[in-house]
Amino acid sequence: MAGLELLSDQGYRVDGRRAGELRKIQARMGVFAQADGSAYIEQGNTKALAVVYGPHEIRGSRARALPDRALVNCQYSSATFSTGERKRRPHGDRKSCEMGLQLRQTFEAAILTQLHPRSQIDIYVQVLQADGGTYAACVNAATLAVLDAGIPMRDFVCACSAGFVDGTALADLSHVEEAAGGPQLALALLPASGQIALLEMDARLHEDHLERVLEAAAQAARDVHTLLDRVVRQHRAELRGGHRLVLGAGFPAADPAHLHVGERHGLHHGGGAVCGRRPCPGFCPGLRRPPQEVGGSASGLA
Amino acid sequence: MKETPLSNCERRFLLRAIEEKKRLDGRQTYDYRNIRISFGTDYGCCIVELGKTRVLGQVSCELVSPKLNRATEGILFFNLELSQMAAPAFEPGRQSDLLVKLNRLMERCLRNSKCIDTESLCVVAGEKVWQIRVDLHLLNHDGNIIDAASIAAIVALCHFRRPDVSVQGDEVTLYTPEERDPVPLSIHHMPICVSFAFFQQGTYLLVDPNEREERVMDGLLVIAMNKHREICTIQSSGSEMQ
Numbered sequence: 245m246a247g248l249e250l251l252s253d254q255g256y257r258v259d260g261r262r263a264g265e266l267r268k269i270q271a272r273m274g275v276f277a278q279a280d281g282s283a284y285i286e287q288g289n290t291k292a293l294a295v296v297y298g299p300h301e302i303r304g305s306r307a308r309a310l311p312d313r314a315l316v317n318c319q320y321s322s323a324t325f326s327t328g329e330r331k332r333r334p335h336g337d338r339k340s341c342e343m344g345l346q347l348r349q350t351f352e353a354a355i356l357t358q359l360h361p362r363s364q365i366d367i368y369v370q371v372l373q374a375d376g377g378t379y380a381a382c383v384n385a386a387t388l389a390v391l392d393a394g395i396p397m398r399d400f401v402c403a404c405s406a407g408f409v410d411g412t413a414l415a416d417l418s419h420v421e422e423a424a425g426g427p428q429l430a431l432a433l434l435p436a437s438g439q440i441a442l443l444e445m446d447a448r449l450h451e452d453h454l455e456r457v458l459e460a461a462a463q464a465a466r467d468v469h470t471l472l473d474r475v476v477r478q479h480r481a482e483l484r485g486g487h488r489l490v491l492g493a494g495f496p497a498a499d500p501a502h503l504h505v506g507e508r509h510g511l512h513h514g515g516g517a518v519c520g521r522r523p524c525p526g527f528c529p530g531l532r533r534p535p536q537e538v539g540g541s542a543s544g545l546a
Numbered sequence: 547m548k549e550t551p552l553s554n555c556e557r558r559f560l561l562r563a564i565e566e567k568k569r570l571d572g573r574q575t576y577d578y579r580n581i582r583i584s585f586g587t588d589y590g591c592c593i594v595e596l597g598k599t600r601v602l603g604q605v606s607c608e609l610v611s612p613k614l615n616r617a618t619e620g621i622l623f624f625n626l627e628l629s630q631m632a633a634p635a636f637e638p639g640r641q642s643d644l645l646v647k648l649n650r651l652m653e654r655c656l657r658n659s660k661c662i663d664t665e666s667l668c669v670v671a672g673e674k675v676w677q678i679r680v681d682l683h684l685l686n687h688d689g690n691i692i693d694a695a696s697i698a699a700i701v702a703l704c705h706f707r708r709p710d711v712s713v714q715g716d717e718v719t720l721y722t723p724e725e726r727d728p729v730p731l732s733i734h735h736m737p738i739c740v741s742f743a744f745f746q747q748g749t750y751l752l753v754d755p756n757e758r759e760e761r762v763m764d765g766l767l768v769i770a771m772n773k774h775r776e777i778c779t780i781q782s783s784g785s786e787m788q
Contacts, residue, residue: 338649342647342650429780439747445780445781447658447778448772448776449776450777451775
């Protein structure tokens, strides 16, 4: 697209953001009642849905079971209406396979698979609208879904994309910026330790600039982490109050108070089932504020 | 045939040796194996030997109609195949994960970095363009397929000559090699992949891992660069690193 400048002289991008600014992120957990864990995320105009089943027994051949760890199975699917032109995407095509492999690699690094030997964890990700940064949105949605399922993880996995235009590193690329053909970097980070789960870069970038782009992506991933953390805490506060937001259900669930989502400081309860430990403090020790009693049921502190 | 599992004592031996900065074949941590490139009789055919890993590359071309959204650009198609003679574990049904990963990496490294000028492959805009097809076959697997494959691909592309074409109005004349000399492809730069195997979350790095080292590694980092010091692709796979 000739004449479309990605970074104006005043430092504004095509959609009015600054160089290091993220798009607006909105997320919800527990959107499906049937799945063990589910989440929906919107990053600007990119919308992704993630569903987690597990840990459960290995489907298919028993021979694939790993004796000391859980098997993580990821599948990525992109809706036909997700891009500007309606495109029929066959299920097993190379790009979907590659995305699935990358997601699997990312989550095998983060999920504590040693706690569930000989079992399988399925993560299914569906992209409903693709406006750039699809890998990042998928990883963020899948992180929330895994947390919703109560599967213990080493840390949040936060991902963001970054690019480089006119000597400035841009964070969180939109489709227009990606299509312009400049270098793009996708980074998945475990924020607490600063460990990189996956790093991928396309198109030519001079090695002197790599540090800056990497730093921009890492900073953006940490910002995403702050947002996701807030979403998880809000979700728990909603559960604690007895109002469970479930798509399609008309009434709150029976006793959601003891559902411990596997936050990084709450790893003492590995599963998502009702806690059997009595007396239960009713909230994870890491939470700074005690849960608020929001009317309704008295299913609060034990 | 399923891959023979690596015994625990061999694994421990390799890891201990790496901690002491020693490699089985006597190389230093940042040493490459010897590379030998030989060419076949046709234009665009080459065999690359990286230590004992052998890759055969062949480039061919064909006139086709272009893609709808890119009417003035030629088409580049890469295909890497792991033949059964490379390793007993490579069977037609079993290789999909590794194959997808390698193929996508080759595509990203060579196509997205725009090393070939695709606009020069256009003959008649919107109707006829050249489709360049690069076929790579792995003949022997002794580690580090990706480096050998990227070298084979870029060498084959540099060696290849396509038939000359002339356009007069609506008529397209394709000249045989006897009538007019074939024309080389216009290559902007040559990206070469370098693989680093890392152990213990990045504490120990090895360049050009051979097959045994690949089995015990935690993860692999592939960086593709050209001689202008530009990075064309980075991909990390395996577990995390600092």
